[in-house]
Amino acid sequence: xxxxxxxxxxxGNFFAVGHEDAISKLNxxxxxxxxxxxxxxxxxxxxxxxxKELGCLIRDCFSFISAHLQKVIEDNxxxxxxxxxxxxxxxxxxxxxxxHDFLRTSISYKVLKNLLSxxxxxxxxxxxxxxxxxxxxxxxxxxxxxxxxRMNIPLVISESFATPDKIIYAAKLDPEIEDLILKKLxxxxxxxxxxxxxxxxxxxxxxxxxxxxxxxISYLQTLYDxxxxxxxxxxxxxxxxxxxxxxxxxxxxxxVTSLKVRRAFKEILKFxxxxxxxxxxxxxxxxxxxxxxxxxxxxxSI
Amino acid sequence: MExxxxxxxxxxxxxxxxxxxxxxxxxxxxxxxxxxxFKTDNFKNMINKNSKDEEIVEIKTANNSDKLxxxxxxxxxxxxxxxxxxxxxxxxxxxxxxxxxxxxxxxxDNNRGNNENKVKKVDWRQKLDEIVKLLGxxxxxxxxxxxxxxxxxxxxxxxxxxxxxxxxxxxxGGRVLLFVDELLKEVNEVRKIIFSEWGVIIPNPSVKDDIxxxxxxxxxxxxxxxxxxxxx
Numbered sequence: 001x002x003x004x005x006x007x008x009x010x011x012g013n014f015f016a017v018g019h020e021d022a023i024s025k026l027n028x029x030x031x032x033x034x035x036x037x038x039x040x041x042x043x044x045x046x047x048x049x050x051x052k053e054l055g056c057l058i059r060d061c062f063s064f065i066s067a068h069l070q071k072v073i074e075d076n077x078x079x080x081x082x083x084x085x086x087x088x089x090x091x092x093x094x095x096x097x098x099x100h101d102f103l104r105t106s107i108s109y110k111v112l113k114n115l116l117s118x119x120x121x122x123x124x125x126x127x128x129x130x131x132x133x134x135x136x137x138x139x140x141x142x143x144x145x146x147x148x149x150r151m152n153i154p155l156v157i158s159e160s161f162a163t164p165d166k167i168i169y170a171a172k173l174d175p176e177i178e179d180l181i182l183k184k185l186x187x188x189x190x191x192x193x194x195x196x197x198x199x200x201x202x203x204x205x206x207x208x209x210x211x212x213x214x215x216x217i218s219y220l221q222t223l224y225d226x227x228x229x230x231x232x233x234x235x236x237x238x239x240x241x242x243x244x245x246x247x248x249x250x251x252x253x254x255x256v257t258s259l260k261v262r263r264a265f266k267e268i269l270k271f272x273x274x275x276x277x278x279x280x281x282x283x284x285x286x287x288x289x290x291x292x293x294x295x296x297x298x299x300x301s302i
Numbered sequence: 303m304e305x306x307x308x309x310x311x312x313x314x315x316x317x318x319x320x321x322x323x324x325x326x327x328x329x330x331x332x333x334x335x336x337x338x339x340f341k342t343d344n345f346k347n348m349i350n351k352n353s354k355d356e357e358i359v360e361i362k363t364a365n366n367s368d369k370l371x372x373x374x375x376x377x378x379x380x381x382x383x384x385x386x387x388x389x390x391x392x393x394x395x396x397x398x399x400x401x402x403x404x405x406x407x408x409x410x411d412n413n414r415g416n417n418e419n420k421v422k423k424v425d426w427r428q429k430l431d432e433i434v435k436l437l438g439x440x441x442x443x444x445x446x447x448x449x450x451x452x453x454x455x456x457x458x459x460x461x462x463x464x465x466x467x468x469x470x471x472x473x474x475g476g477r478v479l480l481f482v483d484e485l486l487k488e489v490n491e492v493r494k495i496i497f498s499e500w501g502v503i504i505p506n507p508s509v510k511d512d513i514x515x516x517x518x519x520x521x522x523x524x525x526x527x528x529x530x531x532x533x534x
Binding site: 060062063065066067068069070072073074076077079080081082085088089116121122123124125 | 457458460462484485487488489491492495496498499500501502503504505507520522524525
């Protein structure tokens with residue numbers, strides 16, 4: 001959806017972006033600005049001054065390509081963020097702040113990568129690193145650790161999704177759908193508890209067993225089953241409407257859910273919307289200084 | 303008479319002291335020999351003289367200003383590979399010499415004298431093919447190919463149509479290279495923006511021309527996978 005907007009044409013030396021009336025007065029091939037997705041016109045040097053008078057924003061050909069590059073990097077930043085990058089960053093961090101053995105593991109790298117993939121900047125490394133060290137006392141599973149870290153950095157999260165007026169425009173997930181997802185996940189755990197009872201396994205061992213890959217596979221399978229069920233197909237339409245609204249107003253698509261469902265719902269969305277980044281945050285991850293305005297509800301239309 | 307009784311003891315102590323001093327002398331001598339002779343190039347050459355195809359290859363590295371972190375890693379990797387290859391087959395000597403230590407290399411060249419004709423200098427980043435030829439393809443195997451494909455390839459690549467490069471380069475001096483320079487300036491600013499917004503340092507992308515691209519198109523690739531196309 002977003003990718004189509006980025007595509008443009010290089011048929012001149014300068015690219016002018018501005019109001020629709022101003023653009024209609026200029027001659028040349030039409031295109032889209034790669035960074036903001038706004039409509040614009042390719043113009044020659046002779047029309048440059050005329051475009052400036054009309055109040056258009058003008059991009060050089062080189063800055064057009066670099067803006068495109070910026071968009072591409074921001075969309076794929078979690079894939080570009082390499083382990084070697086992480087250790088370079090860490091060595092600089094250790095010189096300035098503090099040192100901890102757990103930060104040298106690949107788990108903490110994975111946590112940072114998860115944060116980046118969900119659109120959260122790691123600019124405030126000190127807060128994030130201290131949260132990782134605290135969370136490492138409870139779990140060593142990177143996915144659960146990211147959930148813990150997210151809860152401890154509400155300011156970073158709410159800052160990355162809010163407008164300059166400290167308002168987060170978001171959509172709310174219907175509580176009925178939340179209950180449905182929770183029930184299915186509870187059933188999965190119950191099945192595992194039954195297996196544990198048959199083999200006389202204590203609850204402490206069960207918590208360890210949860211982190212095993214076998215459990216994770218069955219967890220993903222249940223999420224896939226939910227994604228392919230009729231109820232989520234109904235949700236898909238309401239999300240598409242919300243995405244269209246966000247594109248018009250140039251907002252980041254954010255959905256607010258409860259804490260327990262957040263991770264599961266995020267992974268369910270991946271099955272349906274592969275190319276579009278939809279950000280899912282929980283109630284606990286919003287800082288009290290920031291306001292949340294719900295634009296729409298996400299419900300199943302069936 | 304008591305003196306004669308203890309004579310055996312005196313003799314024993316003298317003998318022991320002589321033996322200990324001899325051992326210490328040998329150890330000190332060996333250490334001195336190792337320090338003086340073993341470390342010099344002449345000694346190494348003496349050992350390698352038996353091999354017929356003796357050849358000394360010097361591989362230059364970049365200036366300090368051009369050095370990037372990735373380059374340093376590659377340099378270390380190549381050093382390691384060369385060490386492994388040369389120890390297995392004592393056919394050739396290979397040395398990696400940085401440009402900063404030019405003065406030292408000049409002195410070494412003067413000392414060598416007769417060996418000067420055999421010295422070949424290669425910049426390993428630009429002339430990997432030459433290194434392959436010098437080492438021999440059988441000797442190198444897949445290692446250089448792996449370096450070229452995986453380690454020297456930058457993570458982000460921009461492929462541009464040649465006609466677009468020449469058209470835009472002409473106005474700024476008529477060279478294709480100017481297009482690349484101009485674009486890299488803009489790209490550097492993008493790197494700064496991304497560091498300030500995301501806190502991530504992104505590697506330098508490389509700009510290349512592609513014959514397959516036409517009609518002013520350009521392609522951005524990440525890890526060799528096409529991400530997005532500009533210009534339809």
